[in-house]
Amino acid sequence: MTDQEKILNEVTGSDYKFGFQTDIDTETIPKGLNEEVVRIISAKKEEPEWLTESRLKAFRHWQTMKMPEWAHLKIPEIQYQDIIYYAAPKQGAKYENMDEVDPELLDTFNRLGIPLEEQKQLAGVAVDAVMDSVSVKTTFQDTLADKGIIFCSFSEAVKNHPDLIKKYMGSVVPYTDNYFAALNSAVFSDGSFCYIPKGVRCPMELSTYFRINAANTGQFERTLIVAEDDSYVSYLEGCTAPMRDENQLHAAIVEIVAMENAEVKYSTVQNWYPGDKNGIGGIFNFVTKRGICKGDNSKISWTQVETGSAVTWKYPSCILRGENSVGEFYSVAVTNNYQQADTGTKMIHIGKNTRSTIISKGISAGKSQNSYRGLVKVLKGAKNARNYSQCDSLLLGDKCGAHTFPYLEVDNPSAVVEHEATTSKIGEDQIFYCNQRGIDTENAISLIVNGYAKEVLNKLPMEFAVEAQKLLAITLEGSVG
Amino acid sequence: MLEIKDLKVSIEDKEILKGINLSVKAGEVHAIMGPNGSGKSTLASALAGRDYFNITNGKILYEGKDLTELSPEDRAREGIFLGFQYPVEIPGVSMVNFLRTAINSMRKYREQDPLPAGEFLKLMREKKKIVEIDSDLTNRSVNEGFSGGEKKKNEIFQMALLEPKLAILDETDSGLDIDALRIVSNGVNKLRSPENATIIITHYQRLLDYIVPDVVHVLYKGRIVKSGDKSLARELEEHGYDWIKQEVDAND
Ligand SMILES: Nc1ncnc2c1ncn2[C@@H]1O[C@H](COP(=O)(O)OP(=O)(O)OP(=O)(O)O)[C@@H](O)[C@H]1O
Ligand SMILES: [Mg+2]
Numbered sequence: 083m084t085d086q087e088k089i090l091n092e093v094t095g096s097d098y099k100f101g102f103q104t105d106i107d108t109e110t111i112p113k114g115l116n117e118e119v120v121r122i123i124s125a126k127k128e129e130p131e132w133l134t135e136s137r138l139k140a141f142r143h144w145q146t147m148k149m150p151e152w153a154h155l156k157i158p159e160i161q162y163q164d165i166i167y168y169a170a171p172k173q174g175a176k177y178e179n180m181d182e183v184d185p186e187l188l189d190t191f192n193r194l195g196i197p198l199e200e201q202k203q204l205a206g207v208a209v210d211a212v213m214d215s216v217s218v219k220t221t222f223q224d225t226l227a228d229k230g231i232i233f234c235s236f237s238e239a240v241k242n243h244p245d246l247i248k249k250y251m252g253s254v255v256p257y258t259d260n261y262f263a264a265l266n267s268a269v270f271s272d273g274s275f276c277y278i279p280k281g282v283r284c285p286m287e288l289s290t291y292f293r294i295n296a297a298n299t300g301q302f303e304r305t306l307i308v309a310e311d312d313s314y315v316s317y318l319e320g321c322t323a324p325m326r327d328e329n330q331l332h333a334a335i336v337e338i339v340a341m342e343n344a345e346v347k348y349s350t351v352q353n354w355y356p357g358d359k360n361g362i363g364g365i366f367n368f369v370t371k372r373g374i375c376k377g378d379n380s381k382i383s384w385t386q387v388e389t390g391s392a393v394t395w396k397y398p399s400c401i402l403r404g405e406n407s408v409g410e411f412y413s414v415a416v417t418n419n420y421q422q423a424d425t426g427t428k429m430i431h432i433g434k435n436t437r438s439t440i441i442s443k444g445i446s447a448g449k450s451q452n453s454y455r456g457l458v459k460v461l462k463g464a465k466n467a468r469n470y471s472q473c474d475s476l477l478l479g480d481k482c483g484a485h486t487f488p489y490l491e492v493d494n495p496s497a498v499v500e501h502e503a504t505t506s507k508i509g510e511d512q513i514f515y516c517n518q519r520g521i522d523t524e525n526a527i528s529l530i531v532n533g534y535a536k537e538v539l540n541k542l543p544m545e546f547a548v549e550a551q552k553l554l555a556i557t558l559e560g561s562v563g
Numbered sequence: 564m565l566e567i568k569d570l571k572v573s574i575e576d577k578e579i580l581k582g583i584n585l586s587v588k589a590g591e592v593h594a595i596m597g598p599n600g601s602g603k604s605t606l607a608s609a610l611a612g613r614d615y616f617n618i619t620n621g622k623i624l625y626e627g628k629d630l631t632e633l634s635p636e637d638r639a640r641e642g643i644f645l646g647f648q649y650p651v652e653i654p655g656v657s658m659v660n661f662l663r664t665a666i667n668s669m670r671k672y673r674e675q676d677p678l679p680a681g682e683f684l685k686l687m688r689e690k691k692k693i694v695e696i697d698s699d700l701t702n703r704s705v706n707e708g709f710s711g712g713e714k715k716k717n718e719i720f721q722m723a724l725l726e727p728k729l730a731i732l733d734e735t736d737s738g739l740d741i742d743a744l745r746i747v748s749n750g751v752n753k754l755r756s757p758e759n760a761t762i763i764i765t766h767y768q769r770l771l772d773y774i775v776p777d778v779v780h781v782l783y784k785g786r787i788v789k790s791g792d793k794s795l796a797r798e799l800e801e802h803g804y805d806w807i808k809q810e811v812d813a814n815d
Contacts, residue, residue, distance in 0.1 A: 509651070515650070515651040517612070517635035518611050518636075518639050519665035519721065520665050521636060521661075529653075529660070529664055533653065533657075
């Protein structure tokens, strides 16, 4: 056995740094899912009648559906009646003043690197912090309001901006879309809402930090971003959860609407608890993310760094309706130990001269399975549509798998669609070359992996690119082949 | 500095080095020559700690310590540098990032603080001059798309930057044009000092006109079968290996 194999066998992925649990009084409702539970959630959030009804409609629809099985994933049957669908840190209403925030909560977010005190934050990043089913604090709201930007929790938006929510919620991802979208539409808890008015460039990064804390709960958040004509916003999402032996369910929806000349950048650093080295525990992550480039010349970019979760099922997509609109998808998905990821994108070209770019970098280690699944669809009217897809897989060791499932549907002869795919292994020669220059194997892998993923990491806002690099290194610690 | 005693090395049960004895003192330059497949690169790799070679017998002492107990990275940090016969490409990793990581790993080993970015870049500029390396090359990924000669120059550049005590250059002269050969040789000569030593593996006596060795060894079938001064290299150039092969094979 070579040294490298030894490391591979001995070390079993590093410790998950965010696995602690906060001891805080949590209000939960009884586990299980039925119409009553849907009504309770809606009532807890003091929602208007129409929203309660919309939830119920989604719930009834969900009951008629089956969990999709086409993904390259092995998932034990999820016991929906054993999940708690609402959990909230006690103290009810959101904190207006920092002094009112439970110190335990503050401490939790501090340990996660997300201080909630504005003066301690990274300059230029506004944060909405969501713990379990509720948003606990949104920072910099006043600064943003001066520009007419709305950045608040979804629940607040339902109360304060019902017209916008009514108009846009479900307009990109209807509850009928898929099994998990229906489930989310029935029981969604909290999330963020951003509205960028016409002609406004959002002066800071907006971000939501999702934290699962309570045991046996699921998290079902919803995010909605609306960018009016000529506006710009860059939005970031981060996620972590405690280490637990049982699997926890996370099923989210993100909807983006970009009007004429608007640009939305959406970045994710997903680091939900991945389970232990033997594949016990971890988050089941089923997410529907979709944006529509409604106006001409609009642009939506998805950038994701996926390192966490036991199972990831996620395809951030763009509907390119406006003429000359642009969709981008940049992804790094890392799987180690027994993690499974089936992730990719859909680019739906409807308008003329629409362009899309897909760069996907899969990194598999341990006994994990990592799949890229992507659809490029060019409709009849999409004259001169262009797509470029590049899907690379990097393997560490020989017990993991990498798969690519590209789908192409082209109905316009003027379209040009390019697809490139490569699979490579981190070579022992590369590692030895680094070793010979004094770089140990862990650092060599981190260097090589970050080099491999550079194209995608470069798309992240600066502060997060650094974090993401570290995260890649940590996720792959001890996985050499 | 380096004492190799009756070293036997095999790979997958095939014995490649069959009892090497070699002693290199500080300040010396040794040249190792020998026909293809005789085990020259194997010896270099074994010194650098490549793990698929098994040392089945003998000792390697480096500065009085047992080298085989050190990991490859610790050997490098202790001052052993291998100029690879086939330098490896690492796509996506810039030379700058690679070398900064290397230097700082070594500094950390010596309990020194990391080199500030400004000083590091200054150092790079200085050393680039020694090997007259194109500054464009150092902005690219490690060896990616480098020409054969550029790769070799890059090895010497790295050596200049890392300032090893014992440099092992495995056919660094192969594939170099005449000017590059001169540049590389000058680079090696500039780095020569009474404190460090160099082992040069080469097929060509020409290189030894530039870098004059103290001792020349001939490696054949896993053994050093002849050692002499620089005139041995000239003899080999003239007569080839046949006469040595005959001598050795006759004794077998
Ligand atoms: N990784 C390996 N697997 C199997 N055999 C190997 C390996 N490396 C070296 N060998 C064998 O060991 C012997 C010595 O090889 P080595 O590369 O040391 O020769 P060399 O003297 O450097 O030759 P050259 O002058 O061609 O570079 C050869 O027969 C070679 O095929
Ligand atoms: Mg060789």
